[in-house]
Structure formats: structure tokens, C-alpha cells
Amino acid sequence: MTAAQAMAAATARLRAAGVPDPARDARLLLAHAAQVDAARVTLIAPEDIAPEIAERYDALISLRAVRVPVSHLVGERSFYGRRFKVSSDVLDPRPETETLIEAALAEPFASVLDIGTGSGCILVTLLAERTSAVGTGTDLSEAACLQASANAVLHGVAPRAEVIQSDWFGTVRGHYDLIVSNPPYLASEEMDHVAPELRDHEPRMALTDEADGLTAYRVLAAMGPAHLEPGGRLICEIGWTQAADVVEIFHRAGWEQVICLPDLDGRDRVICARTPPQTA
Structure with missing residues (x-):
């Protein structure tokens, strides 16, 4: 069997399993099995595909057919031009979160706190883009803290990044100067309707x-000011239907300049707020 024939068979198998974009996934997983760049x-x-590659490829396709994410199978995911190591212990970095990165980079900051850091993609990206800044990432999960620390080492920001286990x-x-967060924002009843990969x-x-x-958002709005410099910023990701509710939460807590920014698909995605100048 040639590689092309193997990919065709894998694509058909993934399509039958209901996998979105099966041809893309079949190509990426063949590249991983053959240890070549996807572009090659x-x-x-x-x-002809070598027997050991065919065996690895079949195993990968079997797992993808039961909706194990491609990122978990290859062990990494791209985010803001960098490759981040991921696992089932952390949320996958996603393109819509890059809207948060752009908002954070729109103004200077010397220090950043990432609440619920997960893979560390937000904290590590911000420190990689602002080479004089320092930052802290927190997560309740010890496994996530280890993953974030590994990504900080991978991208050369570990000396400027502290990762700590913390409940909020x-x-x-x-x-x-800046607090960022991509927190859990799905309501419990929504979980039955999300993709199996999630x-x-x-x-x-x-x-x-x-x-x-x-x-x-109630926690961030209530506790954030105690950890921000006067006039500091808080930027968080939201679900696309939550803008009005989250803006109201921050307004009621006394935050200023509360705005919502859309992602590249035009959906409400990021809330930006600022503490009053006198807040300590």
C-alpha cells in the first residue's frame, strides 16, 4: 500500500466515524507516524508505506476515530506561531484565544498574572512577546502546572515565569500590571452538546x-483588584453569548472601561476592564 492509498483509506474511516475534516487529520497523522513534516x-x-509506519498510522487513526484529539495524538498544538506541548491534562490552545493575546499586547506591561494557566500558552506567549516582562501562572491542577512549566522551559521564558498551584x-x-484568564465558561447543561473531543x-x-x-467572572471581578496595580488591566476570554452578563458583572464590581472585543469570526470573545486609578 502506498502512503496515498493509506491516507485515502484513513480519510474514509474517519469520515464514517463523523470526524470533522477527515482528510486534514489523516494527513497530519500520517506525517506524525512517518516522522516527516506535514508539508512533505x-x-x-x-x-510504499513501511510496515512499522503503517502499524503506527493504523493505531493513530483508530484513536482519532473514537475522537481523541489530533493534538493529544501528536502531543502538541500551534498557538500564536509557537508549538505548545499538550495532553489530556490541559485545555488545548485555540485560535480564538489569540484575540486575548492581541488585546494584552496592545499596551505595555511589566508583570502579568495568568489565572487558570493550563498549558501555559497565554502566559508563555506574553512573556515570549514581551522579553522584559515577568509573570505568574496559577492552576488548581498539579498536572497542568507541570505542563505549563514544561512549555515555559520549551520557549525559553522559565527564568521569568513562576507557575504555582492555586485555587483562583x-x-x-x-x-x-495585567491579569489574564481563559476560565471555564460553559454552563453545566451545555456540556452534553459540545464535541466529543472536548x-x-x-x-x-x-x-x-x-x-x-x-x-x-464573579471571582475575577471581585478578587482581581486586590492583585492589580492602580489602573491595571484584566483581560479574559468569554463564551460568545456571555458578553452582556460578564460586562454587567464587572460594572457592578466597580471596574472601569469595560469593553468586549470580537474574535476573527466576529463573535464576542474577550472582555477588557481596568481598575480605577485609586485602586490599590
């Missing part, structure tokens, strides 16, 4: 608060 798959397509702001000390293979506590999906 077309070059090996006419060649519980063990956070000091003040920061529901079955990503950490549930990174997806839902097991309530109305707004718990995180």
Missing part, C-alpha cells in the same frame, strides 16, 4: 463551572 506528505504519497487567587501574592478528552474543570458558566 505529498512527496511521500507515491511511495488563593496563593497569589503581590500586584501585577467532552471526553479535555479536563472537565477547564471547560465548565458546573453551574451557569459565570462563576469565574
Whole structure:
């Protein structure tokens, strides 16, 4: 069997399993099995596939057919031009979160606190883009803290990044110019309707608060000012239907300049807010 024939068979198998974009996934997984760059798959397509590669490929396709995410199978995911190591212990970095990165980079900051850091993609990206800044990432999950620390080492920002296990702001000390967060924002009843890749293979506590999906924003709005410099910023990702509710939460807590920014698909995605200048 040639690589092209193997890909065709894999694509058909994934399509039958209901996998979105099966041809893309079949190509990426063949590249991983053959240990070549995905861009080179077309070059090996006419060649016979080696037995050991065919065996690895079949195993990968079997797992993808039961909706294990491609990122978990290859062990990494791209985010803001960098490759981040991921696993089932952390939420996958996603393109819509890059809107948060752009908002954070729109103004200077010397220190950043990332609440619920997960893979560390937000914290590490911001420190990589702002080479003089320092930052702290927190997560309730010890496994996530280890993953974030590994990504900080991978991208050369570990000397400027502290990752600590914490329940929200519980063990956070000091003040920061910027707080960022991509918290769990799915309501409990929404979990039955999300894709199997999320529901079955990503950490549930990174997806839902097991309530109305707004718990995180109440905590961020109430506790954030105590950890921000006067006039500091807080930027958080939201579900695309939550803008009005989250803006109201921050307004009621006394935040200023509360705005919502859309992602590249035009959906409400990021809330930006600022503490009053006199807030300590």
C-alpha cells in the first residue's frame, strides 16, 4: 500500500466515524507516524508505506476515530506561531484565544498574572512577546502546572515565569500590571452538546463551572483588584453569548472601561476592564 492509498483509506474511516475534516487529520497523522513534516506528505504519497509506519498510522487513526484529539495524538498544538506541548491534562490552545493575546499586547506591561494557566500558552506567549516582562501562572491542577512549566522551559521564558498551584487567587501574592484568564465558561447543561473531543478528552474543570458558566467572572471581578496595580488591566476570554452578563458583572464590581472585543469570526470573545486609578 502506498502512503496515498493509506491516507485515502484513513480519510474514509474517519469520515464514517463523523470526524470533522477527515482528510486534514489523516494527513497530519500520517506525517506524525512517518516522522516527516506535514508539508512533505505529498512527496511521500507515491511511495510504499513501511510496515512499522503503517502499524503506527493504523493505531493513530483508530484513536482519532473514537475522537481523541489530533493534538493529544501528536502531543502538541500551534498557538500564536509557537508549538505548545499538550495532553489530556490541559485545555488545548485555540485560535480564538489569540484575540486575548492581541488585546494584552496592545499596551505595555511589566508583570502579568495568568489565572487558570493550563498549558501555559497565554502566559508563555506574553512573556515570549514581551522579553522584559515577568509573570505568574496559577492552576488548581498539579498536572497542568507541570505542563505549563514544561512549555515555559520549551520557549525559553522559565527564568521569568513562576507557575504555582492555586485555587483562583488563593496563593497569589503581590500586584501585577495585567491579569489574564481563559476560565471555564460553559454552563453545566451545555456540556452534553459540545464535541466529543472536548467532552471526553479535555479536563472537565477547564471547560465548565458546573453551574451557569459565570462563576469565574464573579471571582475575577471581585478578587482581581486586590492583585492589580492602580489602573491595571484584566483581560479574559468569554463564551460568545456571555458578553452582556460578564460586562454587567464587572460594572457592578466597580471596574472601569469595560469593553468586549470580537474574535476573527466576529463573535464576542474577550472582555477588557481596568481598575480605577485609586485602586490599590
